[in-house]
């Protein structure tokens with residue numbers, strides 16, 4: 001058994017872990033980064049990147065189908081799934097090589113193997129001990145299922161769905177959150193019949209109610225079926241398909257069932273609690289400086305309660321590295337973290353929903369404005385509908401921006417600056433937005449909320 005000592009020992013090389021490693025190395029620390037699988041974690045290999053590649057293929061399929069409308073002669077023949085997967089894997093491989101090279105070029109020792117906390121600041125890997133002056137836990141998350149719902153065969157999670165070599169004829173997606181609607185969108189564009197089952201009353205239930213409603217309208221128009229406010233009660237599978245039963249007594253048949261009911265923290269069996277790290281339902285509890293109940297042991301990413309997003313993990317990793325280096329970084333405001341759902345249509349949001357804003361400030365103390373993409377030239381060219389919805393505190397800053405429509409995810413950058421810099425609509429109204437872009441819709445919405453609408457009917 002060998003003993004190794006580092007300034008920072010990081011368990012898990014996903015978004016949270018590798019960001020902490022890169023920033024720590026930049027700040028002159030010696031770093032051990034322990035990873036049992038591949039650097040890049042869920043986001044690069046099984047999450048953000050591969051799903052967005054599939055969504056791009058889906059968009060190309062839709063554009064091809066609709067090409068004649070724009071005067072382009074093209075025939076949509078079908079989806080070559082092995083080629084789609086090759087295209088996707090090529091992107092993941094290139095990014096993986098880039099990341100491996102980047103980490104390799106720094107003062108970071110990558111340790112391959114599964115780590116376990118054996119003392120508050122010591123991780124054992126393959127019999128060796130890695131002790132850090134500080135330790136960062138970043139072991140990520142796994143696809144959850146429901147009690148009694150066994151994964152296997154035709155009942156699969158997103159990991160298995162990404163590995164499919166064919167387009168299923170008919171799919172049931174259990175869960176109408178981000179991952180569920182993204183896969184539903186992909187499969188519909190690829191030609192499958194899709195039904196989503198969501199226990200809560202709406203699709204994308206974490207979004208502003210107006211966005212959820214618009215998403216349902218858009219999916220209905222696309223022929224994506226969904227049942228909301230209904231609970232799953234069981235599934236049986238045969239050699240050819242699945243039969244899903246609902247608590248309402250209804251049964252549905254399909255080729256596969258995708259279980260997309262959320263992700264749980266990957267913390268069991270790694271010695272956290274044994275070493276005094278407080279855990280609640282598997283999540284590692286931290287203070288707002290991301291330090292766990294053990295001094296000098298920090299946690300980042302999906303194991304920390306809150307939004308499970310890669311860019312939150314990056315930011316937390318950077319924060320922890322700076323905290324360890326004594327730079328006293330500004331705490332991360334969870335509410336200011338931008339969110340994008342990359343389905344067709346896309347959803348992009350930051351800040352409070354109208355309901356949350358009314359709860360926090362009182363309904364009389366906020367104002368909202370919805371700018372319809374019908375008035376936006378570029379959106380008309382793209383053939384998309386949707387809106388930009390703003391929420392402001394009366395005589396105060398913009399506290400929520402919610403967008404839906406094709407490609408609106410690309411507008412989240414300005415939206416998050418507005419909310420996080422606590423801009424007033426009047427401030428944004430004086431900034432020039434290029435014409436014709438979808439970005440103008442943000443400008444127009446702020447003009448209107450500042451009381452001087454230009455291309456707006458209301």
Ligand SMILES: Cc1cc2nc3c(=O)[nH]c(=O)nc-3n(C[C@H](O)[C@H](O)[C@H](O)COP(=O)(O)OP(=O)(O)OC[C@H]3O[C@@H](n4cnc5c(N)ncnc54)[C@H](O)[C@@H]3O)c2cc1C
Pocket residue numbers: 011012013014015016017034035036037038039040041042043044046047048049051052113114115116138139140141158179266270300301302303308309310311312313342
């Ligand atoms: C289908 C899907 C789509 C997604 N799309 C998006 C998106 O578009 N945008 C977005 O922001 N987020 C997206 N996410 C979420 C995003 O992937 C996660 O928020 C992010 O990966 C979390 O980073 P992390 O570092 O906490 O964990 P992970 O990325 O899960 O990394 C944890 C790493 O730790 C390793 N590990 C675990 N235990 C040990 C151990 N004991 N020893 C050694 N190594 C260990 C794992 O192998 C893994 O590499 C998506 C997720 C999924 C599943």
